[in-house]
Amino acid sequence: MPKLVAVLIGVFVPFLLFSQKKNVVKKEIDTEIKMIAKKFKTESNFNKAQSFFIKKNWDSTLVYSMKQLDVGKKSELKDYCHYLRGRSFKEKKLFLEAKKELNKISDKFEFYYRVKISLGEIALEQNDYKLALQYFVILEKLPEELYDFKKSNALHNIGLCYLHLEKFDKAEEYLFKSAELQKAQKDTLMLISSYMDIANLYYTQYKDNEAIPYFEKAYTLSKKVKSFELKQNATLNMAVVEENRKKFPLALTYRKEYEIWKDSLNDQNKVWAIADLEKKFAIKQKQKEVNVLEAENKLKEAERNGFLVASVLLLILFGTGVYFYRQKIRNSKIILKQKNELDELNATKDKLFSIVSHDLRSSVNALKTSNGKLLENLENKNFEELDTLLHNNSTIANGAYNLLDNLLNWALLQTKQAYFYQESLHLASIVQHVEYNYKPLMLNKNIIFKNDVAASEYVFADLDSLKIVIRNFLDNAIKFSKENGSISIYTRPSSEDFCYLVIEDTGLGMSKSTREELLKETILLSKKKNDDIIGTGLGMQLCKSMIHKNGGRLDIESEENIGTKIIIALQKFKNHG
Template sequence: MNKITVFLLLSVNLIYTQETFNNDLNKFYKLAESICANKKDESFCKALKFYREEKFDSSYVYSNKLSFDQIKDENYINVLNYIQGVSALNKKLYKRSLVGFLSMSDEGFFKSLRESKLGRVYLSLKRFDDAILSYSKWEKINSNTDLNSKKNAYHNFALCYIHKKDYNKAKEYFNKELSLISSNDTLSIVRFKMDLASVYYNQYIDDEAIPLFKEAYTIAKDFSDIELKQFTSQNMAVVERNRKNFEKSVEYYREFIKWKDSIWNRDNILELTERDKKLAIAQKQQEIAIQDEKLKRQKVVQRGLILGASGLLIFLGLLGYFYKQLKTKNALITQQKEDLNVANKTKNYLFSVVSHDLRSPMNTIKYQHEQLKKHIANNDIEGIKEANNTAITVTESTSHLLNNVLHWSLEQSNQMVFAKKECPVKPIVEHVLLDYEDLIAANDIQIETNFIKNSLVNIDRESIKIVLRNLLDNAVKYMKNQGRITVEIGVTNNNKAYISVQDTGIGISEERLQKINALQGVSIDKINRSEGVGLGLILCQMLVKKNEGNLVFTSELNKGTKVSIELPLA
């Protein structure tokens, strides 16, 4: 690619597009606002609103909803054509934009606006002679216009002449542009230096062009405009390549790619943000439309209801009253039926517990009494002690069962006193262990305590004591009269107080352990007794849950079981 082609391509990207607020544009806005106020056409007013907010997609859509065949006012047509033309131009629909501007009147301030925009469109369409003609007409009309408009026009004049390879003319208009640039307008100065350098470079006057390129590059490096950094670094890359200084050219190209990527990332973020914004607006407009439709329907319904409101309200009131009465009775019957079913299942379960679990210990006590008589008759002191210890153990177990039934009955009938208050864990554990000294001694069991940390908890003391007694009873029961029980208190990693009871008994199988851990949240009426689940465990789960705690079982067959009560700290 030769250097002329490269810099013509870069120059197109520097066409000045901003619309400055000169007198003609102010006149246009006053006229447009007047038309909106008088005509009160919703589509026109929205097109104007979006145009002023530079939301050209929406402006283009609403302006195209209007039919020119139904508009007789020439000013109205001119304003609408201008809005359509500018919106299409910003959407890069150049041919559609050209139709709009050519349809405008060639009189008054419309002529100035028309020729300025036609120059822009022709330049984008690469019809450079037509662009120069339009800008020439505009220049004659606007000899006293504002400096920004003149500066933009001179810049685009120069671009046209560059493309036509009339470099003297291009240089003439760039110098006109320079005369209007403020000394602190860094952006315009850098662009001017690049454009002028392009003029020299395309004429192969490298001694004039290259210093200007370097100067533009140096200034742009300290400036915030990313596009300017990109263009100046690209210019320097091409210059160094044409000078066969390929290593330096590659450095500039890398810098160019870096700025290009920055622009791409920025534009993508802006595009995504704009897309999300449009989507949110569209969704909101849809919601508003739906709400408006609902309001219209409600008004129609309200008008219809007013005619027979009195009679209909009385009828609906009576109907509602009877329906409510019937529904209340049905709900009461259904609730009573459910409560009765639960009560029956609970009753059956308790009878099953009492009839099954009492029969075995009573037979054992009876047998031990007979053994005791034999040992007394034979004066067998060791036999007497053994039979007596066994009888004590069975009696304690039976008493424990009866206590569980009593506690369960009290809880189900809401007669159990449950009062939570702040208290330390250690005294509760010590109190329960004191009650179990005789039973543990009778069964030749060692008991150890490990009080790691005494914590303050907010619980009902008596209900936790019931749970501890159940856990100790189970530990003794499955110890087979020998072994060790370890009671430990402390604080878990998740900042909860715990009390653990660990034995060296027969342990629990994995299948049964899963059933026990699944008891949380299960009521007694849903428990299948054939699965080996006792009332004590259900009572423990319920009481720990009421204290906002957790009951966790871990076990291994023939090695023992560990049960932990986790409670929230006060």
């Protein structure tokens, strides 16, 4: 029996701690932190710290909260900064640092009871059950309807402390209270943990007949949840129970099931590593596709020239004098037209390769220089500079990736190999999907973003090309916007045939001559005047081609140092009910 108890304690206690942590932060405190950030808009370090905290990016939270404490003068934000740092250290398992930060928070802090919760959980992690009990008993007396926490969790933790302190009567009282509340609240995950705790309580006292039904209840409930860890723990418990009851065939069945859940949990942990490899492979694959397209274009050009030569030879051999003369004139006109088109395409291609190679070289050189600084600051342990350099590297890599993506789409469009299918599309949903991918970039520059696209608008367009157009213009708006600027996407009153989508920013803007040049149909690719901003003009050319292919129009309204409005006219889907 003692061997069984030891195994069961090792199985369920870690999961309990995991479950408790998962339920500590509720929307109420998140909402309050966001409201404080809006109140102090000028405190950029605190705004970044709270944003990274909500996203559970603990390292960046620690960096910007420390910056706020170093340079910030708002005393109202100090308690919030220490709370963000204490929580971040706790999640990173740095308990000593977490306790130091949490103990710096004044008792006037609006969410001071959450400080007690965190300190209690740290004590529980460090097996200091008497200290943990002191914190959790305070929570028992607080009315749940007035405070942002689950009373069932507090009761559960109290019962767990008594269990480890071997005060079994008290442990039984609190664990059953917790289980009743969890059953009423339909908190299945925590209820499973409570059943396993109760079972272990009885096993510790050698009350097998009372313990086993609770292990069975935990196992039955675990089949209804998606947590592989819960399924694994509940199944292993049943295997150990059946082995102690000498029911070895049934125990073997549970053991096999345990291995299945264990493998599933391991597979889940490999997903992110596989996703990262797939991303790297996709970039290499796209580069290969560009190379293949270039080779195919050269082959087609050679085949076309050979066909023209063969045609001229046949006409010389079998044509009559008059027919030969007329055909000669006609062929000369065709050749001249094709030569002009070919010269124009070659000029565009040469210019494109020159600009793209220059920009890619600039990006790689910038990454090389930045990585050198990164290594230097890593040796000096200058963590603030490291954070800045890592964000710069991310910006450079995103720019280079967007350049390659536009190059591939442009090549597919020029060779007429791009898949194109127009259908009814809900414009607001498309914009919202693109917006989601660019929120981190806007947040990094403190750009205020508004999406006021009318929910009633449906357009008749190709999905992939429309996303490319919106993505390129939104990327340009972010790129040319200054810190603390704003970007808005909205729809103007539409006509009978067209819906007007506007992307407006408060960035650098452009002159009238630049705007007119960009709108010309015959414009070639050109380098932007601002050399600090990577760009080939390829994105604009690609967007214009795709807008026209969808039967739409493009217009630009802009003033230097005021901002730019990109106006895209798209065909409406008239048959939408």
